[in-house]
Amino acid sequence: MADWNTLEQELEQLKKEGRYRPLTVWESGSNAWMTLKGRSVLQMSSNNYLGLTNHPRMKKAAIQAIDKYGVGSGSVRTITGTLDIQHYFELELARFKGTEAALVFQSGFTANQGVLGSLLGAEDVVISDELNHASIIDGIRLTKAHRKVFAHKNMDQLEAALQASAGFKKRIVVTDGVFSMDGDIAPLPTIVELAEKYDAFVYVDDAHASGVLGKNGKGSTDHFGLHGRVHIQIGTLSKAIGAVGGYVACDQILKDYLIHKARPFLFSTSQVPAVTATCFAAIRVLQQSGDLIEKLWENATYFRSKVQALGFNTGMSETPIIPIIVGNPALTMKFSDLLLQEGVFAQGIVYPTVAMDKGRVRFIITAKHTREDLDFALNALHHAGRQLSLI
Template identity: 60%
Template sequence: MNSFEYLEKEIQVWKDRGTYRPLTELESEQGSKVSINGREVIQLSSNNYLGLTTHPRLKRAALEAVERYGAGTGSVRTIAGTFSMHEEFEAKLARFKHTEAALVFQSGFTANVGVLSSILSEKDVVISDALNHASIIDGIRLTKASRRIYRHVDLEDLEKALKETQTARTRLVVTDGVFSMDGDVAPLPEIVELCEKYDALVMVDDAHASGVMGRNGRGTVDHFDLNGRVHIQVGTLSKAVGVLGGYVAGPFVLRDYLIHRARPFLFSTSHPPAVTAACSAAIDVLLDEPQLVDRLWENTRFFKEGLARLGFDTGKSETPITPVMVGEDALAMKFSDTLLQEGVYAQGIVFPTVPKGQARVRTIVTAGHSKEDLEQALTAFERAGKKLGII
């Protein structure tokens, strides 16, 4: 019987390089501060942009749904797992996104995989930004369509790919709205114009823009006033929305097709009532409490300015995702460990998540952070950065 010695050897290599990282256990709710190893620290690594994971309206909605509908659904959506609340939430989500329809998946990852693996065939071409999310990359791997990768946000390279693929039945251009590691924003107006010029479809993954950009957090499509001009919008319910899941928003025909052909949707049990109810409550909060988004951006500007003043390199970030560039993998991890000693939880990100030589500590501020939290965090960054010679 074969053993797993080869896996043990590979893990040992990671340990020797200083890039091995065990899971971090949180001993508290997900807030601006969390408890780790019995100690309260400032949280700068969660995707809880608006603090909705603990919002009273979401918690109340989840509890009421459990009491009324139970803990689970007991089936996939296409057999016996579609409750009225699922359909009602998707209709609400479509109205929020200014699209004809929406369909919820178990995660943002499965939403991307479900779309790309099901709607394209060998007659088609998918054209993807080089720094798109891993779920887009895996979705492309599962399709029989030809693929072209264009240089990151390089419009000339994108146009070249569009020119060279005009014999295909369908060209689908796919981009993140906000890129998750660097925090930069796709040049969506120019991408849409090119796709209209060359008769191509546009798909935007707005995972890190949902709840963050656009009116009431509707995403980059709304931020750039492109409603009705982007064919497929993918988003998440797991980040700023504060709960769990992903969604696809677009025309009715797309929703209908995905229900019948998207394998992650077909073969996964539907979201439990608590999740669906809490997600629905989150949309109400986005509509009723826009000040949360305003506060998120105020905190973002304050923290970015503080890091720049200290001399840190934050790359090309334009959003609450603010990488503190380090370069060397082991140093990034050591920086993260030193920050934790100083009372800040901010994870190091290294290869293969980012290219070699571009290791960083990635930070995300939230609407829940106070100015005092962020001032303390900046002090910790200054101490750790000077201790390690990063600044």
């Protein structure tokens, strides 16, 4: 009989440290207000930045795709073939991102695993920001490449790492466009300049920048006007786009290479037609209206300024990701629980997702939050913060 005693002991230790958290079971779909145990609660942890999960054009597109294609894709695309809707979506996605080509994966996580795992070998080096997402870290671990890590956004350390990497075959600098735990933006122009100086590739994960930064949400490359200078753009279809999936936007040679080499693409069934249709509709919504993104940033600016005025520490936030830094893991989770009692769902995030002394309650502002919603959350923050002597 299998013995799970060690697992049980680890779980008990998590509980003692205040880091144990059961899954929250909602009784309604993703929206600004959701139902939890029959109670209406303000959702402030969702990556649904633009509220597209319930957009009528996207729901209609999904229903039409099911009617035409059914609910599944059959197999991996290299075996069963590519549906025309998948082909045309990738063409549209490439146009949106300003690249020659795009390739869709099952998630942003598998996109990072597939691209990094395919590109990097024992003769190569990858140079990574220390606060890059776990999917980047795991993707790098899958390779035999040499690894160098620079302190968060420290361009002097990046240059030193590039200088020391001249003997490698390929040099790839990897960074998030927007960092998911702190909500700050990568210094992409400087990264690109340094990479060009030392003949390195630039790889940007725009999971939290797609639909948020740049014209019509085209991402950090567009935000900084760096088209043609960023070699690899990774994105997700699971956050601002409102559905699920990931992609790489790149040149045609890299796409063709990944089709033959990227293991998540080769060995996992492709995105289902209804999801592809939904993502297709979302990209068109973004290109036809900037109102949602304007509202998103208006809300984020208002909320951040009010949170700071209350006396909370929002760290390096400069996007709709607004963490309130608490520190101690147990206190962080208690703060989150008190907010829920006040009717606000904002998840506490603690070690190992962040450093042990950097626990935070992370708020994500969306375009669907009203001013009344934000004021409701601010009032809850004031009450809970006073109760725990955080402010």
